[in-house]
Amino acid sequence: MTKTIAGTNPHTGQPLPVVSAVTSEVEVAATVDAAAKAGEWLASLPRRDRAALLRTISKGLEGQRESLIAAAMQETGLGEARLGGELTRAVYQLEFFAGVIEEGSYLEATLDPAGDTPMGHRPDLRRMLVPTGVVAVFGASNFPFAFSVAGGDTASALAAGSAVVVKAHSSHPLTSKLSHEAMATAATDFGAPAGLLGIVYGQRAGVELVIHPEVTAVGFTGSLGGGQALIDAIATRQEPIPFYGELSSINPVIVTAQAATERAQQIGEGLAASVTGSAGQLCTKPGVVFLPAGPAGDAVLESLTKGMAEAAVPPLLNRRIFESYADITAGWEKPEAATGDGVTTEYKASPTSASGFFVSPAIYSVNAPDVQPHLIQEVFGPSSLVTRYASQDQLSTALAHVEKSLTATIQHGNNDPDLEPLTALLLPRCGRILFNGYPTGVAVSWAQNHGGPWPATNSLHTSVGATAIRRFLRPVTWQNAPQEVLPEELRDGYAEIPRRVDGTLTIPASA
């Protein structure tokens, strides 16, 4: 059993220096206990001060930009521009959540004064959301900043008022350690108790984390298999807790006949960029692209393969992803796949380098009537399966074999008759529906939704955007409470946040 934690350089496949020992069971418990204690401090911190804390942590991260990016480049193989943009996103995200909690709607503050109702006398009832307690966070390999230690789960949990313990991803332990140090130091400088943001290393430590009685929720971004292992561990707890998993996504893109006729080249180029960006290791990468049969669809495919050839593709993140990509694409390339499943290799490039985790970008195709569920699976890496359809019936039948996803995209034309029926077809199958866009790129904003029907996620929540905070809050109602024991946001006359009073939503005069 591994006793130490170290990353691997994706450019060479060689191990990097040891970052940490595996966290022992005793250390996991101590980390969670410290977080629980620090969490009490955080939960009682006035909302404005909590926003200031998030901004301080954000600055702490920004202050370590150089060392963080250097570590991430070494551990992930991703380029400097890509990682720089991602760190900016993580820094911005903490500031964004500071704004969300200052605005205060997320509390859902609601006051029903005592009075008579058709069902009799009603006491004074006041409701708002309160933090659940310690949150465990499991980051993803593909976003060492924005979905890891410094990511959205951590930011939204801290914003909610819950302490966090992160399980460092095995693929970027040094980046995780440095992120944690930057954030924890900033928090301590702000005046937070030590332990407000904890970190543990090793797979077993992750399991111990989710079964710890003080942990109240788990935020997870990763594979369905990894998620299922944690779900199984959580099922052994005496007290069930929510597991918010972002797990798997195919992200179908449908190009209508009219769109292919109007914009073949542009759509092909956009798809190539979306399939190859970050070496195709994004949970919203288009995994299957529906193109019409015939010349217009051929033109999109031509532009797509041309775009693939022009893309610079870094190595994959780690050995597991590298081997999985090789296995799955080899399956599509077998003679049996061509004869039995009707899969054609439309494009395949040599890897940029024979060392490390570089792979061959590739595009495969199949005719819609030949689509079988086993052909359509999530692949991390620069490839996609083009599906050619000759009718709307062929399209909808094939689409039924595509598992529900985080996103679904329609590339449509002007006054396109296919637009409305396709929207109705795709809406039940995704959490974000895009029009004339590409699903990669997930803005952090109020209206964002990064979640979807199973198996995209296992919950009715988003892990990106303002409402991600809702996962780590629970409702409480105070009945006939004296003013002095109410949270300030529920007291008479508090006018700094939107509140619902006797059924009517009221917003601050200054807003």
Next chain:
Amino acid sequence: MTKTIAGTNPHTGQPLPVVSAVTSEVEVAATVDAAAKAGEWLASLPRRDRAALLRTISKGLEGQRESLIAAAMQETGLGEARLGGELTRAVYQLEFFAGVIEEGSYLEATLDPAGDTPMGHRPDLRRMLVPTGVVAVFGASNFPFAFSVAGGDTASALAAGSAVVVKAHSSHPLTSKLSHEAMATAATDFGAPAGLLGIVYGQRAGVELVIHPEVTAVGFTGSLGGGQALIDAIATRQEPIPFYGELSSINPVIVTAQAATERAQQIGEGLAASVTGSAGQLCTKPGVVFLPAGPAGDAVLESLTKGMAEAAVPPLLNRRIFESYADITAGWEKPEAATGDGVTTEYKASPTSASGFFVSPAIYSVNAPDVQPHLIQEVFGPSSLVTRYASQDQLSTALAHVEKSLTATIQHGNNDPDLEPLTALLLPRCGRILFNGYPTGVAVSWAQNHGGPWPATNSLHTSVGATAIRRFLRPVTWQNAPQEVLPEELRDGYAEIPRRVDGTLTIPASA
């Protein structure tokens, strides 16, 4: 195996006429399929029309008041006034949710216009909540209207835009059948497709219901054991779905020394009414009452037992509850309980009648240092366990043995030094905290929360009040969508509901 469904008269213990055959597996599937189809109609119904539908269903229920109450009296043993009030509540609840969806905040409509952000260009993003699809509802024995076919789960699911299939409670099948007929007829008269509200009978049918692929969520009010059986069935599904269970609750009431000194008689009377109301078969019944040791606490106890003696207590709802009550109270009365556990029988009355499911109202007591977890359990029936404490330490130690609950109550005095520390102690242990009140009685309103930490419920949601609707909704974001495919609530210029636009909450001018 039982092939037919019939209730039992709690006054006599004798079976009532057969109401229905057990629903077969084929019939369950057909019921869900019809609901799924009707649900598509409901989901596409404009919000105002859906509100009108709820009001029509409400009127349909009201129109059958006489027959509904007659059936419920026969099947539940509860009195006419109590059942009349409950039916009024169910009728009001449907109207309340009509208002909730007209107001429109529940959609969380959010528009982020395209523009530049610190993390780069943001597309146009518009988010709101959409119905999840068919909801399965399992009512409770103790509320044949307000937590059954006509109850809050059904009302909130229909309000969300989801069709409903109810599993009729075995304790009141005729009431369930008549409720269903009244509501379904009203819906059909309104123009709804048949099947919008389905009903199935029999335990096995309930299991088949929750594993049906088209069912998207389960609302349940009942026992921890019954809930666990459904959770286990749901775990066998390919696609996981949320189970919203309201399961178990002890509802501790703490009387401070000062409160006992100031208001002994009043508190005792209030407690007696709360313990005996509906024969103590309410999920918010005070299961444990903490009284200070000494004369002031003695005076509360005296008033409580006096109040118990004056209460008219109907028979229990069914044989299972009747036998369980007899078992648990017999355990407290055993000589070993007195010697080993220190339990004293403070008060015990004879049952009003020797036939049927009438039982002996009773009050037991124990000293706080003797409290063991096994002594404190949820009991449906007119009894409570008084726990005498001689110090705040004794109180908090004993309280740690009380499982987290739907409610927790503090009876406090004027300028009571115990008020603030007790509030802090109880807040993490409940979903509703009451001051100088009694936990029974749950108003349907905007600020209500009827839910709590495990094992009170297994979710971060309420099953009563406006936000109960949130359980049956999921978020979707539209990215760069043409106006014509957007729901009307997300289109440019729609001004009839509160919306967040570019981060700022806006409310309709008329509000």
